[in-house]
Amino acid sequence: MMDIAVHIQITGIVQGVGFRPFAYNLAQRYGVKGWVSNNASGVEIEVEGSQAAISGFVADLSSQSPPLAVIDTFTVKDCQLGGYADFRIMASVADTTKTALVSPDVATCSHCREELLNPADRRYRYPFINCTNCGPRFTIINDIPYDRQATTMAEFTMCPDCQAEYDNPANRRFHAQPNACPVCGPAYQLLDKEGRPVDSQEDDVFIQARKQLAAGRVLAIKGIGGYHLAVNAFDHAAAARLRQRKVREDKPFAVMAGSLAAIKTQCLVSPLEEQLLTSAAKPIVLLNKGEGYSLAESIAPANPCIGMMLPYTPAHTLLLAPADIWVMTSGNLSDEPIAYQDNDAISRLNTIADYFLVHNRDIYCRADDSVVKVVFNKPYFFRRSRGYVPGPVNLVRELPPVLAVGGELKNTFCLTRGKQAFLSAHIGDLENMPTYQSYVEAIEHMQKLLAVTPMVVACDLHPEYLSTKYAQTIGLPTVAVQHHHAHIAAVMAEHHLTGPVIGLAFDGTGYGPDGTLWGGEFLVADIREYRRAGHLSYLPLPGGAQAVRQPWRIAVCLLKELYGEDFINHQAIPLVQDLPAGWELVIAAAEKKINTPLSSGAGRLFDTAAALLGIRQSINYEGQAAIELELAAQGAVGRVLSYGIKEVDGKWNLDFKPVFAALCQALQQGSAVGPLAADFHTTLAAAACDMTLKISRATGIRDIALSGGVFQNITLLSQVVGMLTQHKLQLYLHRQAPPNDGGLALGQAVIAGEGSR
Ligand SMILES: [Zn+2]
Ligand SMILES: [Zn+2]
Ligand SMILES: [Zn+2]
Structure with missing residues (x-):
């Protein structure tokens, strides 16, 4: 039989994921000869051998690729026989096109985890253990092709043992760029808040850190993409202290559990949620609290959900015992980026943290934890960052x-x-x-x-x-x-839609071409252009941005409009019972249209309802009033109150004032706040569905896309989807971007x- 030769070019995420050793081992198995190399587009292979061996090699190469590889294209061409004596891994070819993809950071793999916990292994308790299947990637790379010299590991020279692994194609650490061990690699250190090393009888910094945390201290921990602030999640006083030190912070904290079993003691976990929690990206997954939930109240107050994640670095594995659950919130002051450089972290976080667990491998690119929730049995991102970027x-x-x-x-x-x-x-x-x-x-x-x-x-x-x-x-x-x-x-x-679609963009505020603030939009859109087919009717925002931070401003103007001067006698309305100082000036300014822009933002409807119902008058973070209104509704389906839809200048206009009037009336008849919050959600869903159907009938468009920050509200989202699906419309939600x-x-x-x- 004549030998044949083929040239294979593979693109996608194929560098830094163990593709070349995989190809090498496969070549040994089939007895084919030639070479494999990284080039700037991905991986390039030339092999020769019998027809049968080559087709077996090619088939396995594409179907059994390493777990982290993502193949975009796989091109096989016949080529000249090269007369090779063996199969080799060749040095990377640097060329100018550089289209290879950098891998996202990958959580510790099961092999490395076993070695980490094995007293006989030379990397026993070594917090930077990694291999071609796991470890930091995106956060340590400063250039491509992905090579050790182009990472923040460049300053650590491998010891002979590490170098031997790195050079051996049969080894799991072959060309693992961050390869390191206790002899040659980076190390952790525990510092006090002045940045001085902590004096201790105990050598192991992870044991020291655990002791401080057990004593109620706040730890700042350097990880893969930045710093976390950690306290014991069962320690009510420590959690409250952390919340108080992180100024202006009402957002729920995320927590990390030492094991899946620990998560299951606190939360309900579906099979898909389990899959996400244990995936290579190890995101924060928003889970429903279970009956056994027992974490400190201030972690996610009044919220049926909590963000949970599993350890994703070797250091996390050393810090958290299987039953432990720690708060692990972004190491930043509110509104500032996550800290990732050591001096910066200590100076910025020393009013919050008591101790700093730091290491001497630089983070080149910061990356916050990703946040995802399972919605309609698929992942729905709230934040797409570490573990996914730069995919x-x-x-x-x-x-x-x-x-x-x-x-x-x-x-x-x-x-x-x-x-x-x-x-x-x-x-x-x-x-x-x-x-x-x-x-x-x-x-x-x-x-x-x-x-x-x-x-x-x-x-x-x-x-x-x-x-x-x-x-x-x-x-x-x-x-x-x-x-x-x-x-x-x-x-x-x-x-992969090019349109046209009917797009429901429900949002806080976004700039409209007419100079008003849009945000409750029904667009007929394709991938190039759009037409505003309908929108929520405008509400005045007295004080502009201040009205976004203080929703009561919008609500008092609405009350004045509904009831005239007499509104202050409607004492059953919680906002009226507790009118914030300065309300007269706000109404006066709004009536004179001084610094009072108009907004059709759906977020402002939530704000107004939350203020009227006495749930939230001023916010500390974006969307807070809407989030608390959703919590008050407790996921219930409410009544559909009457709303107004009319056509103005060829655009459908959805008027929610009748809904607010009905809510106020119900309050005066003694209705409880929770069911009214549910009515608000259900009415908005029904009205949105009504608007969409009108536009669909007029245009014949049946593809509906939902986006905007308001659709992080799962109560609203699921009711809108439920209602529109009944009308046989095709719905599209975000599945990759938030x-x-x-x-x-x-x-x-x-x-x-x-x-x-
Ligand atoms: Zn590994
Ligand atoms: Zn070493
Ligand atoms: Zn937006």
Whole structure:
């Protein structure tokens, strides 16, 4: 039999995931000869052997690839016989196109975990153990191709044992770039809040740290993508202290449990939730509290859900015993980016943490924990960051290279390359200089990693966003994209839709081209253009942004409109019982239209209802009033109260004032707040469904896309989906990007890219 030879090019996430040793071992098994190499597009292989051996090799290569590999393309071509004597792994070929994908960070694999806990292993209790199947990736890389010299491991020279593993194609650590051991690698250290090493009889810093935590202290722990702040989640006083030290912080804390069994003592866990919790990305999964829930009340007060995750670094495994549950919240002050550089962390966090568990491997790129919830039996992201970034979103077709700079809150940005879009890690709220600086650095870094030179910049239509201002400094053609069109386009991009669809964008506020604040939008949209087919009717926001922080401002104006001067006698309305100081001035300003912009934001409806019902008059974080209103509804399906829909200038206008009037009336008849919160949700879902059906009938469009931060409200989302599905409409939800502004840049990128094709 004549030997044959083939050349194979594989693209996707195939570097840093053990692909070359896998190919090497496969070649040994089939007795084929040739070579494998990383190139800038992925992995390249040339093999020769008998027809049968080659076809077996090729089939297994694509079907049995390593667990972390994600193959995008797999191209096999015949080539000349090379007369090779064996099969070799060749050095990486650096070339200028650099299209290989960098892997996200990967949680410790089961093999490394076993070695970590095995007293006979040379890496017993070594907190940086990793292999080609696990360990840090994205957060330590400063350039590609992915090689040790291009990572923050470059300063650690491997000892002979580590080097031998690294050089041996049959070893699990063959070309594992962060390979290290206690002899040659980085180490942890426990510092006090002045940054001095802690004096202790005990050598093991993890045992020391556990003791401090058991004594109620707050620990700052350096991990993969930044610092966490930790306390024992069963310790009520410590949890309360942490909450009090993290100023202006009412958001629930995430927790880490030492084992899945520990999570199951606290929460209900479905098979898919279990799969997410134990996946290589190890995100925070929002779970329903179970009957045995016994964690400190201040961790997730009044909330039926809690964010849980499992250890994802060797250090976590050493810190948390299987039964332990610790608060592990982002190491930042409210509104600032997560700390990731050591000096910075100590100076910024020493008013919060008592001790710092630090290490000397630099984090090149910060990455917060990802947050996901299972919705309709599929993952639904609230934050897509560590473990997922820089994995791509695959697009329906190739686009020119675009940089989309994102929005203002929960900012992420996005770069496109060919048929793929790369959303950045979570940056945060672009409202202060530290966040802005980390944003600009992250954009430059991602452009380098992806070797993308954008031709077009996409930004929000809002002229005052820092991201918009940044876009204007770049000196490239800029496309300003309407906020809600971007939200809808992001859903379309994920589902490979080009439109038209009816897009329901329910949001806080986004800039409308008419200068008003949009946010309760029914758009007829395709991937390039949109038409505003309907919207929520406008509410005045007395004081502008202040009305967003103080929902009572909107509510008092509404009461004045409903009842006139007499509204202060309607004492059954909780807001009237407890009118905040200055309400007269607010009404006067609104009536004179002084600093009182108009908003159609769906978020403002929630704010108004929450204020009227006495649930929340002022907020400490974005969406707080809406979240608490949802909690009050307790997931119940309420009544449908009457609302108004009318057509004005060819647009459907949904008026919610009759609903607020009905809520006020019910309060005066003695109704409890909880059922009224449920009525509010069900009425909004029914009204949204009604509006959508009118537009669907008029246009014949049956594809419906849902996006915007308000659709993080699962009570509303599930009722909207339930009602629309009954009418045989096809619904599309976010499955890769979050519905909040963390997904905005994806939509911006696609709209700008399609418009520049
Ligand atoms: Zn491993
Ligand atoms: Zn070593
Ligand atoms: Zn938005």
